[in-house]
Amino acid sequence: xxxxxxxxxxxxxxxxxxxxxxxxxxxxxxxxxxxxxxxxxxxxxxxxxxxxxxxxxxxxxxxxxxxxxxxxxxxxxxxxxxxxxxxxxxxxxxxxxxxxxxxxxxxxxxxxxxxxxxxxxxxxxxxxxxxxxxxxxxxxxxx
Amino acid sequence: xxxxxxxxxxxxxxxxxxxxxxxxxxxxxxxxxxxxxxxxxxxxxxxxxxxxxxxxxxxxxxxxxxxxxxxxxxxxxxxxxxxxxxxxxxxxxxxxxxxxxxxxxxxxxxxxxxxxxxxxxxxxxxxxxxxxxxxxxxxxxxxxxxxxxxxxxxxxxxxxxxxxxxxxxxxxxxxxxxxxxxxxxxxxxxxxxxxxxxxxxxxxxxxxxxxxxxxxxxxxxxxxxxxxxxxxxxxxxxxxxxxxxxxxxxxxxxxxxxxxxxxxxxxxxxxxxxxxxxxxxxxxxxxxxxxxxxxxxxxxxxxxxxxxxxxxxxxxxxxxxxxxxxxxxxxxxxxxxxxxxxxxxxxxxxxxxxxxxxxxxxxxxxxxxxxxxxxxxxxxxxxxxxxxxxxxxxxxxxxxxxxxxxxxxxxxxxxxxxxxxxx
Numbered sequence: 084x085x086x087x088x089x090x091x092x093x094x095x096x097x098x099x100x101x102x103x104x105x106x107x108x109x110x111x112x113x114x115x116x117x118x119x120x121x122x123x124x125x126x127x128x129x130x131x132x133x134x135x136x137x138x139x140x141x142x143x144x145x146x147x148x149x150x151x152x153x154x155x156x157x158x159x160x161x162x163x164x165x166x167x168x169x170x171x172x173x174x175x176x177x178x179x180x181x182x183x184x185x186x187x188x189x190x191x192x193x194x195x196x197x198x199x200x201x202x203x204x205x206x207x208x209x210x211x212x213x214x215x216x217x218x219x220x221x222x223x224x225x226x
Numbered sequence: 227x228x229x230x231x232x233x234x235x236x237x238x239x240x241x242x243x244x245x246x247x248x249x250x251x252x253x254x255x256x257x258x259x260x261x262x263x264x265x266x267x268x269x270x271x272x273x274x275x276x277x278x279x280x281x282x283x284x285x286x287x288x289x290x291x292x293x294x295x296x297x298x299x300x301x302x303x304x305x306x307x308x309x310x311x312x313x314x315x316x317x318x319x320x321x322x323x324x325x326x327x328x329x330x331x332x333x334x335x336x337x338x339x340x341x342x343x344x345x346x347x348x349x350x351x352x353x354x355x356x357x358x359x360x361x362x363x364x365x366x367x368x369x370x371x372x373x374x375x376x377x378x379x380x381x382x383x384x385x386x387x388x389x390x391x392x393x394x395x396x397x398x399x400x401x402x403x404x405x406x407x408x409x410x411x412x413x414x415x416x417x418x419x420x421x422x423x424x425x426x427x428x429x430x431x432x433x434x435x436x437x438x439x440x441x442x443x444x445x446x447x448x449x450x451x452x453x454x455x456x457x458x459x460x461x462x463x464x465x466x467x468x469x470x471x472x473x474x475x476x477x478x479x480x481x482x483x484x485x486x487x488x489x490x491x492x493x494x495x496x497x498x499x500x501x502x503x504x505x506x507x508x509x510x511x512x513x514x515x516x517x518x519x520x521x522x523x524x525x526x527x528x529x530x531x532x533x534x535x536x537x538x539x540x541x542x543x544x545x546x547x548x549x550x551x552x553x554x555x556x557x558x559x560x561x562x563x564x565x566x567x568x569x570x571x572x573x574x575x576x577x578x579x580x581x582x583x584x585x586x587x588x589x590x591x592x593x594x595x596x597x598x599x600x601x602x603x604x605x606x607x608x609x610x611x612x613x614x615x616x617x618x619x620x621x622x623x624x625x626x627x628x629x630x631x632x633x634x635x636x637x638x639x640x641x642x643x644x645x646x647x648x649x
C-alpha cells in the first residue's frame with residue numbers, strides 16, 4: 084500500500100507523543116480501540132479551567148501507520164482549540180488532510196472517538212452538565 | 227545475453243557484505259528471485275527453440291518435447307518419482323485444484339469425505355469449500371499449538387467414506403513441517419489417497435513420494451528460484467494407481483489430465499530449478515538454518531516479549547515467524563521499508579482479518595496483528611541478516627515507545643483485564 088507524504092511524515096515524526104498524569108484534574112484521557120482489533124489510541128488533553136482552551140495534547144497509539152498519523156494529527160488540531168471547538172473535528176477532515184484510502188477510514192474514526200473520549204473524561208472530572216452525553220462508539224465501525 | 231544477466235546478478239551479490247544493496251528481499255515464501263542458472267536454461271526456448279511440444283511431425287516440436295521430457299525427469303528425480311508421474315500445470319493453485327477436485331470426481335462412488343487442516347493454503351481450503359457446496363463432506367483438522375496436526379485426530383477423522391486426505395508439507399506462513407511420512411502411512415493403511423501441497427517444502431527439505439507414501443503432490447517453480455506461472459502435480463501411477471478427472475478439457479495433453487499447450491520455457495525452468503535444488507539442498511538448508519538462527523538470536527537477544535509462532539524443531543530452514551508484542555505489524559513493516567518481509571496483521575491482508583494460520587495456533591488476535599514473517603532465501607547474506615535484525619529491533623523499540631499497550635504493560639496492567647471500548 085502506498086502512503087501519502089503526510090502519513091509518512093506523521094509516522095516518521097509523530098507530534099506530541101507522550102503521556103500526562105491521568106489523575107490530574109486538568110487532564111482528560113481517551114483510550115479507544117482494542118488490541119484484538121489491531122488499533123488502540125490513547126489521547127490526552129490538558130485543559131485550562133478558566134478559558135476551556137486545550138493547552139496541551141499527547142498521544143500514544145498501537146496501530147498501523149495511518150492510525151499513528153491520524154492520532155498525531157488529532158493532537159495537533161486540538162491544541163489551542165476550546166473543548167467545544169475540538170468536539171467539532173470530524174473524521175472526514177482527517178481523511179482529507181492525510182489522504183487516507185477507504186480501507187483506512189476507520190483510523191480517522193478512531194481518532195475522532197479518541198478526541199471525544201478525552202473530552203468526555205475531562206468533563207466528567209470537572210462536573211460539566213454534558214458529561215453524561217454518550218461517547219459515540221464509532222470505533223466499532225472499524226470491524 | 228544470458229552471460230550478461232548472470233554477471234549482473236553476481237556483481238550485486240558480491241557487494242553485499244560491506245555495502246548492502248537496498249531494498250533487501252527477505253520474503254522468499256511469497257516468491258523467490260530467479261536463479262540466473264535457471265534463466266540461462268530457459269532462454270533458448272523463447273526464440274530459437276520455440277516449438278510446440280505437441281508437434282509430432284517436425285524437429286521444432288521434437289526439440290521442445292525433448293526439453294519437456296528432460297524437465298519431467300529432473301522433477302521426478304528430486305521427489306523420487308518417475309517421469310510419467312509428473313503432470314505440468316500453471317502453478318500450485320491449479321495443481322491443488324486438480325488434485326482435490328480431480329480425486330473428488332473420480333472417486334465419487336467410493337465416498338464423499340475429504341480431510342484437510344485449518345492451516346492449509348487458500349488454494350486447498352477454498353477448493354474444499356466449493357466441494358462442500360457440491361455434496362462433499364470436509365473435515366478441517368485443528369492444529370496443535372506448535373502448528374502440527376495431531377495424528378490421532380487424523381486417524382479418528384477417517385471413515386469408510388473418506389477418499390482423500392490433503393495436508394500440506396510445509397506451511398507458507400509459519401514454515402512448520404507436518405509429519406507427512408506418518409500421515410502417508412496412516413492413509414496407506416486405511417486405503418485413503420494422500421495429497422500434499424508441497425509448494426514450500428519441495429526443494430527445501432527432502433521428500434520422497436515412495437518412502438513417504440504420497441499419492442499426489444503439488445509443486446511450483448517460483449518458490450524454488452524458477453519462473454512464475456508454471457507448476458506440476460505428481461500423480462502416483464502404481465501401488466496404488468491414482469486416477470483423476472481433468473478440470474481443464476481440450477487437446478488431451480498430459481495424458482488427458484491437463485489439456486493445453488505446454489509452457490516449454492517455464493517447464494525447462496522448473497526442471498532446472500529442481501535439478502539445482504537436488505544438488506544443493508543439503509548444503510543450502512544448513513546455510514539457511516544458520517542464517518535464520520542468527521536472525522532469531524540477534525532479535526531475541528535485544529528485545530523482550532518476542533514470540534516465535536510455530537514449532538522451531540519442525541520447520542523450514544529459511545522461515546522465521548515472530549510476534550512483537552505491543553507493536554502492530556503494518557506499522558512495523560512501514561518502519562523497515564527497505565526490507566521486504568510480510569506480516570500477519572489484518573491491515574496487510576485483503577480481508578482485514580489477522581492471519582487465520584496464527585489464530586489456529588491459538589495465538590491471540592493481538593499477537594497475530596504483531597507478527598512478521600521472514601523468509602530467508604538462497605541469495606540472502608549474513609550481512610543482510612544482521613542489517614534486517616538491527617532495523618527490526620530499532621523500529622520495534624521506537625514503536626513501543628509510541629504504544630499505549632507497552633506503557634500499560636510496563637505499569638503492571640494486565641491488558642486482558644482491560645475493558646476495551648472497541649471490543
